[in-house]
Amino acid sequence: MSDVYEALQEIVGKDYVSNQIEECYFYGRDPGLMPPHEPDYVVMPKTTEEVQDIVKLANREKVPITPKGAGLALTGLVIPQRGGILLDMKRMDEILEVNEKARYVIVEGGTTHAALMSYLIKHYPHLRHSVPDSPPIATVVANAVIHGKGRLTQQRGFNSDLVSGLEVVLPTGEICRIGSCAVSQYWFSKGPPLPDLSGLFLGWFGTTGIITKLGMKLYPCKKIRDVMLFLTDKAELVPEVIRKLTHTEMFEDIVITASPIPLRFKGNFYILVFMTADSDEELEFKKKMAWDALWVYFESRDGGFVSITPDMKPPFLAMPSKDTTRFADVSKGGGFEYGGPVTPIDNFPILIKKLEEKAEAYKLFYASIARVIDGGHSMGFYFSYTFNRANPDEMKRAKKALHEAAEFALEEGGVIWKPNINEQQMIMERIDPNTLKLMTSIKQLLDPNGIMNPGNWEAK
Amino acid sequence: MPLLQLKFDRTKCADCNAVSCLVKCQYMDFQDKDKAKKEWQKVINGEDSSVLEACTTCYACEEYCPFENHPFYMIVERQEEKGILPAPRPIVTMWINQCEPVGRFMVGKIEEKALSYCFLPQLNALIGGKLFENIAHSSFFGQEFFCNVVYLHYAKMSVIKDRLPKVIENIARLGVKEVICLHDECYGAFTSLAPAYRTEVPFKPIHYYEFLYNRLEELKDKIKPLNVKAAYQRNCSTRLCPEIDHYVDDIFGLLGVERVKREYDKENALCCAETIRMAKGPAMADDLQKKNVDDMVKFGAEYCVFNCPACYDSLAEKVARAGMDPIHMIDLCRSALGEERGQKLRLEGMPALQVAMEGK
Numbered sequence: 001m002s003d004v005y006e007a008l009q010e011i012v013g014k015d016y017v018s019n020q021i022e023e024c025y026f027y028g029r030d031p032g033l034m035p036p037h038e039p040d041y042v043v044m045p046k047t048t049e050e051v052q053d054i055v056k057l058a059n060r061e062k063v064p065i066t067p068k069g070a071g072l073a074l075t076g077l078v079i080p081q082r083g084g085i086l087l088d089m090k091r092m093d094e095i096l097e098v099n100e101k102a103r104y105v106i107v108e109g110g111t112t113h114a115a116l117m118s119y120l121i122k123h124y125p126h127l128r129h130s131v132p133d134s135p136p137i138a139t140v141v142a143n144a145v146i147h148g149k150g151r152l153t154q155q156r157g158f159n160s161d162l163v164s165g166l167e168v169v170l171p172t173g174e175i176c177r178i179g180s181c182a183v184s185q186y187w188f189s190k191g192p193p194l195p196d197l198s199g200l201f202l203g204w205f206g207t208t209g210i211i212t213k214l215g216m217k218l219y220p221c222k223k224i225r226d227v228m229l230f231l232t233d234k235a236e237l238v239p240e241v242i243r244k245l246t247h248t249e250m251f252e253d254i255v256i257t258a259s260p261i262p263l264r265f266k267g268n269f270y271i272l273v274f275m276t277a278d279s280d281e282e283l284e285f286k287k288k289m290a291w292d293a294l295w296v297y298f299e300s301r302d303g304g305f306v307s308i309t310p311d312m313k314p315p316f317l318a319m320p321s322k323d324t325t326r327f328a329d330v331s332k333g334g335g336f337e338y339g340g341p342v343t344p345i346d347n348f349p350i351l352i353k354k355l356e357e358k359a360e361a362y363k364l365f366y367a368s369i370a371r372v373i374d375g376g377h378s379m380g381f382y383f384s385y386t387f388n389r390a391n392p393d394e395m396k397r398a399k400k401a402l403h404e405a406a407e408f409a410l411e412e413g414g415v416i417w418k419p420n421i422n423e424q425q426m427i428m429e430r431i432d433p434n435t436l437k438l439m440t441s442i443k444q445l446l447d448p449n450g451i452m453n454p455g456n457w458e459a460k
Numbered sequence: 461m462p463l464l465q466l467k468f469d470r471t472k473c474a475d476c477n478a479v480s481c482l483v484k485c486q487y488m489d490f491q492d493k494d495k496a497k498k499e500w501q502k503v504i505n506g507e508d509s510s511v512l513e514a515c516t517t518c519y520a521c522e523e524y525c526p527f528e529n530h531p532f533y534m535i536v537e538r539q540e541e542k543g544i545l546p547a548p549r550p551i552v553t554m555w556i557n558q559c560e561p562v563g564r565f566m567v568g569k570i571e572e573k574a575l576s577y578c579f580l581p582q583l584n585a586l587i588g589g590k591l592f593e594n595i596a597h598s599s600f601f602g603q604e605f606f607c608n609v610v611y612l613h614y615a616k617m618s619v620i621k622d623r624l625p626k627v628i629e630n631i632a633r634l635g636v637k638e639v640i641c642l643h644d645e646c647y648g649a650f651t652s653l654a655p656a657y658r659t660e661v662p663f664k665p666i667h668y669y670e671f672l673y674n675r676l677e678e679l680k681d682k683i684k685p686l687n688v689k690a691a692y693q694r695n696c697s698t699r700l701c702p703e704i705d706h707y708v709d710d711i712f713g714l715l716g717v718e719r720v721k722r723e724y725d726k727e728n729a730l731c732c733a734e735t736i737r738m739a740k741g742p743a744m745a746d747d748l749q750k751k752n753v754d755d756m757v758k759f760g761a762e763y764c765v766f767n768c769p770a771c772y773d774s775l776a777e778k779v780a781r782a783g784m785d786p787i788h789m790i791d792l793c794r795s796a797l798g799e800e801r802g803q804k805l806r807l808e809g810m811p812a813l814q815v816a817m818e819g820k
Contacts, residue, residue, distance in 0.1 A: 231548070231550035231551055231554060232550050233549060233550040233553060262558070263557045263558050263560055263562065264554050264557055264558030265557075266553075266557045267550075267553045267554075267557060268550045268553055268554055287742070288742070291741065291742050295741070297548070298548060298741060301545045301547075301548045301549050302548065302549065302550075303548055303550055304547060304548030304550065304551050304738055305737075305738070306551055306554065306738060307734045307737055307738055307774070309770075309773040310773060310776075310777070311582070311773070
């Protein structure tokens with residue numbers, strides 16, 4: 001194995017490879033509940049060619065490779081289950097091109113959302129991308145690979161839907177371009193009018209290749225952004241509220257939260273309705289549309305818009321939202337994991353009920369955030385529980401609660417988002433056998449040596 | 461022990477021919493006194509009445525009643541008895557929950573005289589400088605000291621009855637003799653609501669306008685007259701203590717500020733309308749706010765002076781967009797003393813990404 005270490009040093013330089021215990025310890029875990037497993041090497045490439053050389057080396061030596069962005073999925077997706085090489089993409093952080101007129105950006109595989117957001121604010125303030133509510137160090141590529149969601153998800157779909165092209169190092173070491181950029185200098189489409197091959201890489205958690213460049217669609221950044229807050233205390237009304245709001249086709253983002261603390265949250269569902277505008281008139285019109293859409297609940301007194309003071313607005317409007325991070329330490333001890341399904345919005349009442357049931361059964365503090373996806377075709381519903389890392393019993397209870405909630409969500413027709421390896425098995429047990437066979441064939445075809453992030457999407 | 465029964469004298473209403481409580485109401489049409497009297501009798505008798513549904517909870521009838529017979533408290537009692545919700549139920553729940561005492565409060569180095577921040581964190585930005593140099597340390601804040609008067613807007617007199625006596629007890633336990641109330645709701649709780657429910661208040665409530673006036677008298681030689689015309693925005697809870705209104709003129713007099721004689725001031729003042737927005741919807745609220753701001757402009761106001769931080773939040777941007785300078789009364793005083801304002805105006809229409817970055 002020392003040959004591998006030396007070979008890695010040859011590829012990236014000695015400053016960017018390590019097999020030291022403290023670094024392997026750090027790279028062997030994430031902030032969630034999955035058990036750690038340490039890599040044998042950590043390597044930080046700077047170029048696509050270096051990634052290519054590392055992949056070729058791994059194939060030659062039959063060493064697993066786990067590509068990693070910021071490692072924020074919380075479900076252990078970049079814990080190297082079988083050791084080997086942990087490929088930290090952070091040095092590949094360039095923003096390579098913005099095509100202002102065609103509205104897309106090309107970034108390297110380790111570019112963070114914070115870097116992209118800052119860059120656009122500085123150089124292209126009239127353009128924006130879909131900022132997820134993960135910490136700012138989340139990378140654009142990893143977020144797309146896990147089908148992350150962002151501030152434009154309600155209007156535009158998953159962040160993976162907004163991909164406009166890929167450069168991928170295949171598991172066998174070839175560099176491959178996906179989408180319009182395969183035949184043109186422009187990165188405007190990840191597939192159409194060609195066969196859409198991006199599906200071979202998005203959602204696979206790095207088991208089918210390493211994305212070294214990614215094109216991401218940009219959208220107009222309007223001059224004004226505002227938020228309204230609708231409350232209801234009836235979970236069964238939430239799906240219809242969402243349908244009425246999405247029917248207007250007026251809103252940037254719609255997020256539903258439920259939590260027993262702070263106290264003002266208790267007993268209600270908070271529906272945050274975000275909107276953008278280029279003029280006061282446009283903004284007022286959109287606000288009126290929101291009121292009109294939900295007037296029936298206002299009249300019945302089952303729901304209403306709360307006035308938000310100017311001081312309350314910035315936290316709501318912050319991108320990314322800091323609320324998740326604040327919630328993450330409610331139990332103190334820094335333990336937090338959330339998971340849950342992408343599901344029809346009609347499932348909201350039963351999922352909320354299950355969230356509360358599990359919290360009560362396992363004596364955990366809970367919160368839920370749900371984000372409407374693509375005009376209301378579905379929503380991401382997150383079961384969130386906090387725990388103290390110094391309390392193994394509480395961690396065990398949180399894990400059970402999440403596992404049981406995930407099982408329930410699957411039974412009710414949802415599909416678990418960024419599933420951990422156990423949840424992946426739950427999905428594969430239920431998935432259409434021919435679909436599983438296809439997935440397995442694709443995986444074997446692309447990664448004949450089974451070196452890419454092994455343990456994930458691996459049929460037993 | 462919860463508050464007792466409302467002190468209400470039916471005979472005063474029976475003998476009243478003015479029915480000012482309804483006739484003067486700016487939000488209900490009761491020009492016909494006979495009709496008003498009949499409707500008011502229905503309220504008193506606990507019958508169904510359009511008043512209970514139409515009430516915007518502006519508190520003004522407490523001021524209109526010449527007999528101090530507490531018509532507004534009676535309306536709130538009746539609304540609650542009949543389960544009428546002036547605002548959507550979840551909003552009421554939110555208010556009740558967020559102000560529940562949970563043992564997280566702040567108490568300074570309390571002396572015989574102390575400032576009550578009630579449960580208004582916005583006040584923190586205002587308290588400072590020469591005006592408060594000898595008393596800022598003697599203050600308290602939190603749900604435990606929250607006067608709960610806001611529940612008059614939500615037909616929840618029961619919550620006030622339950623919580624206010626404990627609040628009075630909590631303040632008394634601090635050993636304070638005089639409480640300077642930094643908001644009218646607090647002052648009104650101790651000088652109007654508690655007495656109306658036969659509850660003793662074992663300390664002396666002082667309205668902060670009285671405090672400001674006395675301090676300005678002491679600091680008179682440091683005042684640089686502002687020489688501006690100002691509209692005054694009365695808030696709902698000033699209706700519980702109209703006797704302090706003269707301090708507005710007294711303070712303005714010391715600061716060289718002219719209170720414009722506009723249509724919607726004094727008894728005819730319009731509510732800031734944010735509660736009305738939550739209760740009656742945006743059309744009525746927007747209309748009221750426009751009438752109010754247009755009236756300020758029409759009468760030549762350069763400043764709009766606020767008493768209540770919530771009114772400021774509600775109207776400041778609209779006032780600024782109409783070309784006036786929105787300012788809280790405390791900041792007005794501090795300006796005249798050459799000090800910086802504590803409260804900064806945040807415009808809602810600021811660029812989206814600027815908000816996003818500030819939120820970080």
